[in-house]
Amino acid sequence: MRRVTWALLALLVVVSCIGALVLAATLIRLDGEIRSKFAGARWALPAQVYAAPLELYPGAYVSADTLTYELGRLGYRALTQLEGVGSFVERNAQQVDVYARAFDFWDGAQQATPLSIRFAGNRVAAVAEARTGESVTIARLDPMLIGSIYPQHGEDRVLVKLDDVPGLLPLGLMAVEDRSFYDHWGISPKGILRASIANLKAGSVVQGGSTLTQQLVKNFFLDRSQTWARKINEAFMSVLLEVNYSKGEILEAYLNEVNLGQDGGRSVNGFGLGAQFYFNKPLPELMPHEMALLVGIVKGPSFFNPRRNGERALQRRNLVLSVWRDDALIDQATYEAAIARPLDLAGAEGRGVERYPAFVDLVRRQLRAQYSDDDLTQEGLRVFTTLRPQAQEALERQVIKGLPEIEKARGLDARSLEVAGVVTNVEGGEVLALVGGRDVRFPGFNRALDAQRQIGSLVKPFIFQTALSRPERYHLYSWLPDQPVQVKMAHGPVWAPQNYDRKFHGDQPLFNVLAQSYNLPSVHVGLDLGPAEVLKTLKSAGYSGSAQPLPSILLGAISIAPFEVAQMYATLAAGGYQAPLSAIREVLTADGQPLSRFPLRVRQALPEAPTYLTNWALEQVMLMGTGRSAYQQVDRSLSLAGKTGTTDDYRDAWFAGFAGDTVAVIWVGRDDNKSHRLTGTSGALPLWAGLMKDLDVQPREPLMPSGVQSILIDPQTGLRADDGCQAPVAVPYLRGHVDTLAWAPCSMAGRPQVDSPVDWFLNIFQRQQPGP
């Protein structure tokens, strides 16, 4: 019997020893897991993408309205007195005071500063420090966070440091989730008991039994399965976490880890992103009722989703506020003020992230040239882009408002049209706005980048650019025949293009062919130059495709995405100097170290002087041609230049053009490529013109290159004019090719030198029977 007892005892000891060994091994493994997770980068941090900051300096084209609107978008509070960072006061139409937030820009940190901005009309007159009155040369507002680059179904977060978190938040969180956080060793039997009692008292679940540490471990290391093994691991790991790390470190990790909601394929993690996602503000600026909502959501981000279950979320928030009041975290007055507030959620517009999916898509693609997917989704890079929120909103407004109007006016099925739009600046090739479809928030097919559509008459400026580069043969007043053309194609069929109105208009001066978008004279010129030469010009301007030099490209049977069309027209707008379109300015590391710059590049892609002539003709499009209805919306003093595009059977409607500082391209069509009976003038121009109006663009003031001179022309004959002629017009010509021009019959220079009446008739004859 004793032997049996001893044997059992021995067995027990052996089993215990093995158990202890297994336990020790497990603890060591778990400890290693915890240490490695905490020591390294704790989270895969998606790159954060920022819009361009609004810059305030004397002379900036920013009105008081623009500024207050921008401040609202950035989540600044409109008050009657400046009350700390993130507030502003609209004194009057001439003065706005702003307490600008601190921000780490690529070229250094900007401190939080109270600013006083004075306006004169729609420009900034002066910027000063609001307290001292000291003048400030340049101030920047913090840029808007417009998106993050996270992996498919990934987590997104904006890291916060414990020191930057308002004190009420962690205290309030503990009051609700883990009252004994500072006393326990990771697990708290007392806490479980207390939570049960509190829940019983309240008649509903107001407190959870798990400690914050346990919740963190659950989120951080373990899957969601409810097994005993997991529960035991959780308990061990919680204790180990407490042994290894301070309460502060655990709390900070919790604040950054906790899940606060779901946004499509992205999970919203941490209070930093939560503040942006729900309130469009940095965490330090949250008010008590806003913090209470976030703390309340922790319990069940889906159940208490404030955007979907508003009433339920409001009750939860008020319950949290009452716990805070009972714990004396807030006083009675604050409590009453807080429960009286609505949820105060930022609208879908201002959700802080994924506002502009098409633009962020472009940013992601341009970043891929330099960074791997892992870099972009894990390293927390900070990407500073060229997006100008005002321009993006103006473009979206036109799309959202304009398409249904066009559908209605033209009797088209509702929502049958699709759209893409691109806005860039003229000199730097910066992409200011991009829309990839009519549902501007939907990150689907990005038509601006990926819809390869025939460009129709948008090709014509490049035909005439090619022609005007041959000044010995063509100038703006060359008379072109509007006659039938037939081309035998390589594979048999005969190609016989027509004008859109299927009429003939007699001989036309070159610029008017472009202005009225006549097909036949354009094809005549294109065939004379050769499609290969026109293709060369298209490529110089920015076309990167592989179209064959067939005659059909002369009518725009060449498919190009709107973004690339914008590049081509931006080259024209900048006088032939091409700046590759870029959506990115700088990339910084997570801790603010400059990583890479995307510098401005310039290349002389098209010769300056002929480009000036082409742009002059594009100006006539707007004054007297297919683009003239734009001036019903905008002032003629803008001297816009642009071109309509319509393709066969009305499948695509385009407008591409520019003001002094801005290039914009609009495409309207159907995804199934069916006809929609719209022309560039009826389908795309209204949106384009509305956009130019909203953007408050600068007028074009083309600088005449040294290779160009302006001479007077008699518009009746297209020949040189002087004081002898009535109403001559000034037309730019390439220098060195003026002397070969004949004088008009009306000119004084012409008259005495006419050798015989035959010359006079010859001149008339030239007008009616043009050369090649």
Added chain:
Amino acid sequence: MKQRTRGWVGGVMIAVLLAACQTPQPGQRTRWPPVDETPQPPTPEPDERETPDRTPRPLGPGTKAPVELEPDASLQQWPTSAEEASGPAVVALLKQAREARAAGRPDVAAAHLERATRFESRNGFIWAELAAVYIDKGDYDQAEAIALRANSLARGNPYIEAANWDVISSARSARGQVQASIEASARAESLRRKLPRE
């Protein structure tokens, strides 16, 4: 198209001199078809100084002899420096850019200048300084391209153009294009000869 050549007898020297400084004003342009504008006198040809990159043309009927300009009071109207022609924000950025350049940080300088071009996109002085920064960076193609762009925005300002031709000359020389570099340098020199003496 066949047209008879006629001698052009206008374009007197005084007009030429005046035209040298002329940039087109929006209000001066006449439209086709004419609407409400009154006829304008023929725009006189600017002199050769404005056509630095044209190849010399043979003298013939209607072609005038190249004009050498003496230091001219009319030049006084050109801003001689970026400080004269720019707003305070741009002046501040130019200063920062020069400091960065002097400290051997051309990338930082370029970033300041690019920011300045966003404030005053058609200020030729900024572009001229940006071109020079690209010489520091050893990116000679960009230096020349941006200098050409700066020239096209210079509105004929000889101070800007001379600086740009210096940059172009350096860029070409660095690429081993000796002859082209000498030509650019000569162009800069001839522009400078016409500037009023300090």
